[in-house]
Amino acid sequence: MRRRTWIALGLALVPxxxxxxxxxxxxxxxxxxxxxxxxxxxxxxxxxxxxGGIAPFPLVTSEQISSRSALIGAAVQxxxxxxxxxxxxxxxxxxxxxxxxxxxxRATLVAWATKGGRIDGPARKPARPERPELRGxxxxxxxxxxxxxxxxxxxxxxxxxxxxxLDPKQSGDGAVTSVRIEPGQSRVVHHVILFRVAPAQxxxxxxxxxxxxxxxxxxxxxxxxxxxxxxxGIADSLNNANWIAAWAPGWGGSRxxxxxxxxxxxxxxxxxxxxxxxxxxxxxxxxxxxxxxAPASAGLEPLQTMLLPGPVELACAKGEAGALCDRNxxxxxxxxxxxxxxxxxPAGLLILCRGSAATPRASAESSCDRRISTPTxxxxxxxxxxxxxxxxxxxxxxxxxxxxxLLDIPRWDxxxxxxxxxxxxxxxxxGDVVRVTCRHDVGKRKRAGSGVxxxxxxxxxxxxxxxxxxxxxxxVTRG
Numbered sequence: 024m025r026r027r028t029w030i031a032l033g034l035a036l037v038p039x040x041x042x043x044x045x046x047x048x049x050x051x052x053x054x055x056x057x058x059x060x061x062x063x064x065x066x067x068x069x070x071x072x073x074x075g076g077i078a079p080f081p082l083v084t085s086e087q088i089s090s091r092s093a094l095i096g097a098a099v100q101x102x103x104x105x106x107x108x109x110x111x112x113x114x115x116x117x118x119x120x121x122x123x124x125x126x127x128x129r130a131t132l133v134a135w136a137t138k139g140g141r142i143d144g145p146a147r148k149p150a151r152p153e154r155p156e157l158r159g160x161x162x163x164x165x166x167x168x169x170x171x172x173x174x175x176x177x178x179x180x181x182x183x184x185x186x187x188x189l190d191p192k193q194s195g196d197g198a199v200t201s202v203r204i205e206p207g208q209s210r211v212v213h214h215v216i217l218f219r220v221a222p223a224q225x226x227x228x229x230x231x232x233x234x235x236x237x238x239x240x241x242x243x244x245x246x247x248x249x250x251x252x253x254x255x256g257i258a259d260s261l262n263n264a265n266w267i268a269a270w271a272p273g274w275g276g277s278r279x280x281x282x283x284x285x286x287x288x289x290x291x292x293x294x295x296x297x298x299x300x301x302x303x304x305x306x307x308x309x310x311x312x313x314x315x316x317a318p319a320s321a322g323l324e325p326l327q328t329m330l331l332p333g334p335v336e337l338a339c340a341k342g343e344a345g346a347l348c349d350r351n352x353x354x355x356x357x358x359x360x361x362x363x364x365x366x367x368x369p370a371g372l373l374i375l376c377r378g379s380a381a382t383p384r385a386s387a388e389s390s391c392d393r394r395i396s397t398p399t400x401x402x403x404x405x406x407x408x409x410x411x412x413x414x415x416x417x418x419x420x421x422x423x424x425x426x427x428x429l430l431d432i433p434r435w436d437x438x439x440x441x442x443x444x445x446x447x448x449x450x451x452x453x454g455d456v457v458r459v460t461c462r463h464d465v466g467k468r469k470r471a472g473s474g475v476x477x478x479x480x481x482x483x484x485x486x487x488x489x490x491x492x493x494x495x496x497x498x499v500t501r502g
Contacts, residue, residue: 054135056085057144063128064088064095067105069149085146092140099124099132106439112416112431117444118277155201155315156278164191164314166293171307172238174211174299180360181476182213182487183299186242188220188232189312190292196319198284201277204270206297208308213298213488214407217267217312218246222290243361243486244368246294257375258393266328267293267314269496271407271440278315280402280444283500284323287316300488302474324500326402331393331459331495334372337411337482338385340465347480350382354483361486369483385481387413389493390460399451403498404430405442406459409491410475411482412437413462417495419451421458429457429497442496459495 054060064082072082082088088095098104107123109116124132135141157163166189174183206212220228227248231240240247267285268276279285297310317323339348347353358366370380376391377383406415412435419427427449451457465482467473475489482491 053138054131056135056142059131060135061085061147063132065147065149067124073149083146083149085142085144088146089140089142092136096133096136099129106436108432108434108436108439108441109443110431110433112428114428115446117446155203155313157315160321161200161315161317164316165311166191166314167311168238168295168309170238171309173307174301174305176301177360180487181301181489183301184241184243184486185239185297185299186246187239187295187297188228188292189295191287193287193289193291195289197287197316198319198321198323198325199267199287199314200279200284200317200323201315202268203276203313204268205311205313206270206308207310208306210303211299211301211306212308212310213300215270215310216296217269218294218296219265219267219287220248220292220294222288224248225290225292228292228294242296244364246296257371261330261332264328264330272438279326280448282324283326283402284317286325298486302488326498326500329497329499331391331417331457331497332372332484333389333391333459333461333493334369334376334383335389335463335482335484335491335493336383336385337387337463337465337491339479339481343479345479347478350481353481357483357485357490365485372484387464388460388462390458392456392458395451395455395457396453397501398453400500401429401445401449401451401497402500403442403444405496406430406432407440407492407494407496408435408437408461408463409488410437410473411463411465411467411491413464415493416460417497418458419449420455457497459493461493463491
């Protein structure tokens with residue numbers, strides 16, 4: 024699960040001598056490890072490559088870095104590291120330069136690796152995550168699960184969804200302007216979502232919290248709270264999901280687009296939903312969220328989350344066999360693991376995206392369109408799939424002269440997910456269409472090191488790591 028694509032590609036087998044010597048000339052000789060190499064590793068690599076991090080090995084000490092010099096050089100030369108999932112069709116994003124290497128940085132690392140990865144002093148310690156910056160009138164909320172929780176899955180399952188109620192003690196109206204989510208056990212945390220709990224729903228949330236043994240309550244598929252507006256249809260709830268922020272591997276959070284914030288009215292509370300993947304263990308977790316909140320007087324534009332789910336219908340591959348290769352048996356299995364509602368979701372997605380719940384033809388590619396009903400400015404784009412994901416794309420007005428790619432990830436890697444703030448927000452008009460397109464590959468079940476369980480089954484949209492999703496995520500302002 025934690026092994027990265029560049030390991031799977033066998034880059035560890037590439038000798039330093041195979042790195043083109045042209046890079047050495049660019050760097051002007053052998054770079055100094057302490058003065059030139061170590062700062063790049065600390066700034067661009069060590070954030071993930073540290074003990075307990077999401078990368079498969081640490082790059083913190085000079086010895087650790089030097090012993091991996093050939094691998095570092097090969098991965099950098101192949102542009103596999105640092106990971107930057109968006110492809111060439113994607114637009115420019117805020118902070119892109121901080122996540123990628125400049126040509127000079129790349130040449131420096133390759134030249135150093137070519138010369139044997141020699142060290143001439145200590146490594147540079149990676150900077151600790153700073154407390155979020157507070158701007159005029161903002162306050163910091165440091166919210167942590169009240170007690171450590173040890174995840175456990177339903178019988179026969181490998182996933183646990185747990186909801187924890189967090190009280191920001193919000194006495195006045197405000198707006199969340201930045202979020203950083205820090206999972207306590209990054210090996211087992213699949214994703215985290217922060218949901219806003221309206222004041223009218225707080226009592227119901229407390230009932231759920233008190234009614235469950237241990238910390239929090241089980242919450243497959245959502246928070247378990249009743250909808251705030253019972254008259255809202257499915258499309259309306261997807262167009263304005265009650266999310267504050269989300270976390271997935273490869274991303275911790277950031278400041279929201281300038282001039283925007285997620286509304287947090289007085290008396291609101293927050294549900295932190297944590298999805299635990301027990302394929303990697305079940306260590307005790309106490310995840311944390313750091314939020315900055317501006318007062319209502321800041322006059323920020325309300326930022327909303329728009330969800331674009333698409334159906335997932337993946338038949339067993341040729342040569343695979345088993346009871347769960349039957350779609351109906353796969354539906355029963357979803358209900359057994361996550362409750363009856365889970366078995367209804369695939370049909371609901373077919374109705375939403377295809378207009379009919381008739382049994383579909385299984386396909387590796389799935390898409391879903393959503394028509395924009397009000398003037399909308401798109402600020403942030405993200406995608407989410409699981410281990411069988413192959414590629415994902417978000418587009419505005421596809422197939423027309425006004426087509427715009429919002430996000431294109433041609434080689435999906437579950438371990439490197441992010442939300443991408445567009446350098447130039449995109450305006451959409453009523454009648455415009457946004458589309459999510461996903462491709463999955465059931466053949467990954469047969470590939471060593473993929474982390475995908477090999478048991479043959481018909482794969483549908485489901486909550487578990489071994490199920491699948493096709494989800495586009497947009498953060499938008501209206502009007």
